[in-house]
Structure formats: C-alpha cells, structure tokens
Amino acid sequence: MEDIKKALEEQIKALEYELTTELPAEIKKAVALGDLSENAEYHSAKQRQEFVNARLGQLKKRMGELAMVNLDNIPRDKVGFGSTIVVFDSTKDEEITYKLVTSEEADVTKGLISTTSPIGRALLGKEIGDTATVVTPNGKRELEVLKLTTIHGVAA
Incomplete structure (x- = not known):
C-alpha cells in the first residue's frame, strides 16, 4: 500500500511541477508569437494544461481513498x-x-x-x-x- 501511495505522490509532484512551471513558460512563449487564434503551440499548451489539471484531480482523489483504507x-x-x-x-x-x-x-x-x-x-x-x-x-x-x-x- 505504501508503494502505491509513494508512486502516486511522485506522479502528483511531477504533474504539479509541469502545471506550475513548464506549461506557464510554454504558454508565455506562445503568447509572445502573436495571434492566438491560429497559434498551435498556444492551443496545445492550453489543452495539456486542462488534461494535467484533470489528472491531478483524479490522483488526489485516489490518494484520499487509499488514506481511508483501514487494514483492521x-x-x-x-x-x-x-x-x-x-x-x-x-x-x-x-x-x-x-x-x-x-x-x-x-x-x-x-x-x-x-x-x-x-x-x-x-x-x-x-x-x-x-x-x-x-x-x-x-x-x-x-x-x-x-x-x-x-x-x-x-x-x-
């Protein structure tokens, strides 16, 4: 059980880093290119941001479920x-x-x-x-x- 929790924590940490550091940098770079309506880099980064947010929610929910398991x-x-x-x-x-x-x-x-x-x-x-x-x-x-x-x- 502890192995699973540790693996989930590592995934959460990696996704949080991507969400707070990597993706904002990509979005900022894409915005600097100009017209956002036809900017594939911008749209791709925003889609990835939505996916990462959703996946983080799933992983955090799963961590909560595992924390409630009582072996007794x-x-x-x-x-x-x-x-x-x-x-x-x-x-x-x-x-x-x-x-x-x-x-x-x-x-x-x-x-x-x-x-x-x-x-x-x-x-x-x-x-x-x-x-x-x-x-x-x-x-x-x-x-x-x-x-x-x-x-x-x-x-x-």
Whole structure:
C-alpha cells in the first residue's frame, strides 16, 4: 500500500511541477508569437494544461481513498483486499492463484487482479469451499475457493 501511495505522490509532484512551471513558460512563449487564434503551440499548451489539471484531480482523489483504507476492517477469514486465493476454475478445469490488489497494481498476467474487476468483486467475502460465479465476455465461470491467505498473513 505504501508503494502505491509513494508512486502516486511522485506522479502528483511531477504533474504539479509541469502545471506550475513548464506549461506557464510554454504558454508565455506562445503568447509572445502573436495571434492566438491560429497559434498551435498556444492551443496545445492550453489543452495539456486542462488534461494535467484533470489528472491531478483524479490522483488526489485516489490518494484520499487509499488514506481511508483501514487494514483492521479487512476480514481475517474471508476473501478481501490483499488476499491470495487458490481457486478451481471448472470452466478451464484448472487451479488458478489470484491476489486481490488495488487497480494501480493489477496485472492479470501475474495473477494480480483488482478488487474492482469482475473476478475480484465475485471473490470478495467468499470463504474456502464457496463458489463464485463470474460473468466474463467469454461466458460464465465458476470459481471454487480452495485455499485462502488474507492480507494479515492468516491462512484460513
């Protein structure tokens, strides 16, 4: 969690520098060229400024959300954020290991799935022996929870 917060802080710092230092300099340079109505540099810098402002808002909102995560509220006996789960996928007839992470850390190829993904949402709150039904673009999948280790390091 701290790694994610640090990465977000670095992104915020870089975007704030661009917004307060680089873009004003670009806009000032473009204004000096004259007629703004057909000044591509000016319009490009203004568009980038709007994008950076919007992205900063998103990142700051995400930082606020992460700051509110209380690890004590994450269950010790059910699937929750940070859990590593071994499931049996009856559709594929194989065992798969997933770890539930934030959307910033998600990487399906490494088995890191977001708690907001369809599979992540379906598994939340499940216990060993439970079956989660996931609707995917390729159809329904039945995932039976075989093993579970929570973020607390507790094997259920």
